[in-house]
Amino acid sequence: MTLETEPRPAPAPARPGNRRVSAALHRSPRLRLAGLLTAPAAWLILVYIAALAALLITALWTVDTFTGKVSTTWTFDNILTVTTDPVYQAITLRTLRIAVVVTLIDMVIALPIAFFIAKVADKRWEKLLIVAVLMPLWASYLVKAYAWRNVLAEGGPLEWLGAPVGLNSPGYSETAVVLTLAYIWLPYMILPLHAGFERVPDSLIEASGDLGAKPLATLRLVVLPILVPSIIAGTIFTFSLSLGDYITAQIVGGTTQMLGTVVYANVGAANNLPLAAAVALIPIAIIMIYLFVVRRTGALNNL
Amino acid sequence: MKLSRSAKTILGVITGLILLFIYLPLLLVVVNSFNADRTFGWPPRSFTLEWWGRAVASEGVRDALATSVQVAVISTIISLILGTLLALALQRYSFFGRDVINLLVILPIALPGIVTGIALNNLFTTVLGVPLSLWTVIVAHATFCMVTVFNNAIARLRRVNGSLEEASADLGAGVFTTFVLVTLPQLRSALLAGGLLAFALSFDEIIVTTFTIGAGQQTLPVWILSNLFRPNQAPVVNVVAVILIVVSIVPIWLAQRLSSDSVAGTGAPGIGRGKIKKAKVSSAP
Numbered sequence: 001m002t003l004e005t006e007p008r009p010a011p012a013p014a015r016p017g018n019r020r021v022s023a024a025l026h027r028s029p030r031l032r033l034a035g036l037l038t039a040p041a042a043w044l045i046l047v048y049i050a051a052l053a054a055l056l057i058t059a060l061w062t063v064d065t066f067t068g069k070v071s072t073t074w075t076f077d078n079i080l081t082v083t084t085d086p087v088y089q090a091i092t093l094r095t096l097r098i099a100v101v102v103t104l105i106d107m108v109i110a111l112p113i114a115f116f117i118a119k120v121a122d123k124r125w126e127k128l129l130i131v132a133v134l135m136p137l138w139a140s141y142l143v144k145a146y147a148w149r150n151v152l153a154e155g156g157p158l159e160w161l162g163a164p165v166g167l168n169s170p171g172y173s174e175t176a177v178v179l180t181l182a183y184i185w186l187p188y189m190i191l192p193l194h195a196g197f198e199r200v201p202d203s204l205i206e207a208s209g210d211l212g213a214k215p216l217a218t219l220r221l222v223v224l225p226i227l228v229p230s231i232i233a234g235t236i237f238t239f240s241l242s243l244g245d246y247i248t249a250q251i252v253g254g255t256t257q258m259l260g261t262v263v264y265a266n267v268g269a270a271n272n273l274p275l276a277a278a279v280a281l282i283p284i285a286i287i288m289i290y291l292f293v294v295r296r297t298g299a300l301n302n303l
Numbered sequence: 304m305k306l307s308r309s310a311k312t313i314l315g316v317i318t319g320l321i322l323l324f325i326y327l328p329l330l331l332v333v334v335n336s337f338n339a340d341r342t343f344g345w346p347p348r349s350f351t352l353e354w355w356g357r358a359v360a361s362e363g364v365r366d367a368l369a370t371s372v373q374v375a376v377i378s379t380i381i382s383l384i385l386g387t388l389l390a391l392a393l394q395r396y397s398f399f400g401r402d403v404i405n406l407l408v409i410l411p412i413a414l415p416g417i418v419t420g421i422a423l424n425n426l427f428t429t430v431l432g433v434p435l436s437l438w439t440v441i442v443a444h445a446t447f448c449m450v451t452v453f454n455n456a457i458a459r460l461r462r463v464n465g466s467l468e469e470a471s472a473d474l475g476a477g478v479f480t481t482f483v484l485v486t487l488p489q490l491r492s493a494l495l496a497g498g499l500l501a502f503a504l505s506f507d508e509i510i511v512t513t514f515t516i517g518a519g520q521q522t523l524p525v526w527i528l529s530n531l532f533r534p535n536q537a538p539v540v541n542v543v544a545v546i547l548i549v550v551s552i553v554p555i556w557l558a559q560r561l562s563s564d565s566v567a568g569t570g571a572p573g574i575g576r577g578k579i580k581k582a583k584v585s586s587a588p
Contacts, residue, residue: 022477029396032478036392037404040385040449044407048446051422054430070429113321116314120306129318131559136325138500138555140507142524143544146531147328150335150343150541157331157345186325215306244415247509251531260417267514273425280421284414 059277070273078278088262092282095259098178099242103189105182106238107231110189117190118197119205130194137187145251148180152252172254180252181242188237196230197223232294239290243283259283329548336541343537358542367526368546374437374522375505378444382501383494385445386452391486394460411447419447420514427515435517443515444508448501455497456490463489496561499554507551523547 025032059078064071082088117129136144149172151158158169170176200223208218246260259282266276306314336354338347358364389408393401411419423443427433467489471481509524516525527543530536 018477018479022479025478026472033392033396033398036388036396040389040392040408041404043385043446043449044404047423047426047442048411048419049407050430051426052418054426055418055422058425058429109321109324112314112317116318120311120314121318129322132322133325134559135552135555136329138503138551139329140509140524140544140547140551142507142509142527143332143547144328146527146540146544147332149531150331151328153343155342155344160345183324183328215310240413240415244417244510246417247528260415263417263421264513267421267424273429276421277425280418284418287414 055277055280058274059281061274063272063274078275079281081275082278082282088279091257091259091262094174094257095243095283096286098174098181098258099239101178102181102185102242103235103238105178106186106189107235109182109186110193110234114190114193114197118194119200119202133187133190133194137191141184142247144184145180145248148176148183149251152176152179172252174253174256176252176254177245177249177256177258180248181245182238184248185238185241188241189234192230192233192237193227196227196233199230200226229297232297236287236291236294240283240287243286332541332544332548336538336545338538338541341538342534343541354538354542358539358546361539363521363526363530364523364539364543367521367523367543370437370521371506371523374440374444375502378441378448378505379498379501381441381445382448382452383498386449386497386501387456387490387494389449390453390456390460394457395465408450408453412450416508416510417514419443420511423511424514435515437517437520439515439517440512440520440522443511444505447508447511448504451500451504452494452497455493455500459490459493492561496558499558499561503551503554503558507547 025035058070060074060076061070062073062075062077063069113133117126117133121129150156152169152172153159154169154171156169162168170179204222205218208222209215213221244260246258246264249256249258249261259279263276263279266272266279334347335343337350337352338344339349339351339353340347389404393405420443423439423446424435427435427439433439467485468481471485472478476484507524509528512522512525513528516522521529523543524547527540527547530540
C-alpha cells in the first residue's frame, strides 16, 4: 500500500475525549485511510460482490422437488437447460432482438437532437435543452412504462391520432415493448452523444468546410469517426438496460416474454431460484461479450 | 459548421418534436389524473378532482407513501455516510486496488436492475436465510444510491484541494475538528445534491424493490404495479403516478440548482460539465 500523504508533526488540541484517537489518526495516514475505507468497501464487498458470486454458485445448484428448497447439489443442468432448450433460446433471441431494435431507434432519434444541442443551438439554449432532456430521465421508470400503457390503450391518444390516417395502435405487443423501451432509455443515448459532439473541435469542422467538403461529407468523414466511442457508450446503456427489462414487458407487452420475465417468474411463482440465476447469467454474459468486443474503441472511458 | 438556414430550422424542428415525444406521455398521465372518464377515453370529455380525492383518502396509498418515504430516507442516510467516506478515501489517497473499488461502486447501477435484484434476493433468502422485509429493501437501495452521493462528493473534492485541511491541521485542529469545520462545509451543497438524487432514486425504484421486499409490504411503486391491472383502480393509479413524477423530479431539479457538479449517477457523461462554482467555505466560529 503506498500513500501520497505524508504525516506531518503538529499538535492536535481537540476535545480531551477525542484527543488520543485524533492524534493517532493524524500521525498515520494509513490509519485514516482504513477509517474511511473500511465501512463502504466492506458494504460493497459483503453485500454486492458476495451477492453476485452467490448468484453464480446458485446457478449450479438445484431445487429439491419435494421440499421446494434449494439443495446444494452441484449440477450443470440449469446452465444446459437455459442454453439448449428451444423455449429459452427463443426468449433469448427475442430479448436480443428487442434490445438491438431499441438501440437502433434510440441512435437514430438521438443523433439529430444531440447534434442540434451541441453544435447548432446557442449557449443559453444549450443549457436549457440539456435540463429538458435530463428531467424525464429521472422520472420513474415505472411511471414512464405506465404512461405508454395509457398512450397505447384501446381508445387512447395513439388510436385517436392514427385514426384519421388509418393507422392503428400496436396494442400491447412486442412492438409496444420496443417503442416504450426506446422511449424510456432515450436520454441515456442523447447524453453521451451530446458529450461526443461537444468534443469535436469547431476548428476541425471549419477546416473541412474550407477545404470544400459539403456539410454531409464533413459529418461523415470528420465528425462521425470522432463520435464512434460516444455512440458505443450510448449503445451500452440502451442495450444492457433493455436486456434486463421485465416490467415494461409486463405492462405493455401483452404476452411478450423476455429473459427478465422468466427470471421473475422463477423467483416468485415457480420458486426455482437456481434456474432463475442461470437465466440471469444470460444477459450478464451477453453484456460482458459486448463490452469485450467494444473495449478497443475507447467507449468504456466514455461511460 | 456552415449549415444553411433551412438545415438549422429543420434540425430545430426535429429537436422540438423529440422533446414533445419525451414530454407528451408524461403530460398525458397528468391530464388523465383529472379525466372524468374512468377508462381514459381520449380526448377527455370532462374533468374531475374525484380521483385525487380518492387517492388521498385511500389507506393503501397513504401506507405505501409512508413506506416509500421511510425506505428512501434511511437508504439516503446510509448512502450519504458510505458515499462520503468512499469519496474521501478515493480522492485523497492512492492505494492498491483503488481502481477496483472505483469500478465496484458503479457496478450496482451499471448492471441491469434485474441482476442486482435477483443477486440480492438470492443472498438474503438462500445464503443468509434472512426473511425479506423493508430492511432488505433498504440495504439494496443503499447499495445503488451510494453512487450518486459518491459521484457528487468526489466531483467536489477534485476541485477543492486539501490545502485548507492542511492549514487547519497546521493551526492545531485535530482530525475530527478539521473534518467538521473545514471538509464538511466544503462538501455541503454537493452532499445535499447527492442526497436528493439518492432519495429520488430510491423513492421510485421498482425492479430491485420487487425482488427484495417482504410479502405484504408495499412501497408506492409496488402499490402501482400491483394495482395496475385492476380496472376499477385505474384512476387512482394515475394519480399516484403523478405523485411519483412530482416526488422524483422536484429533488432532481433542486439538486441541479444546488450543484453544477453532476446530476450523474447514471454514469452518463456530459452531465457534469457546466460552470465551476467555488465551494463556499464558512469561517470557523
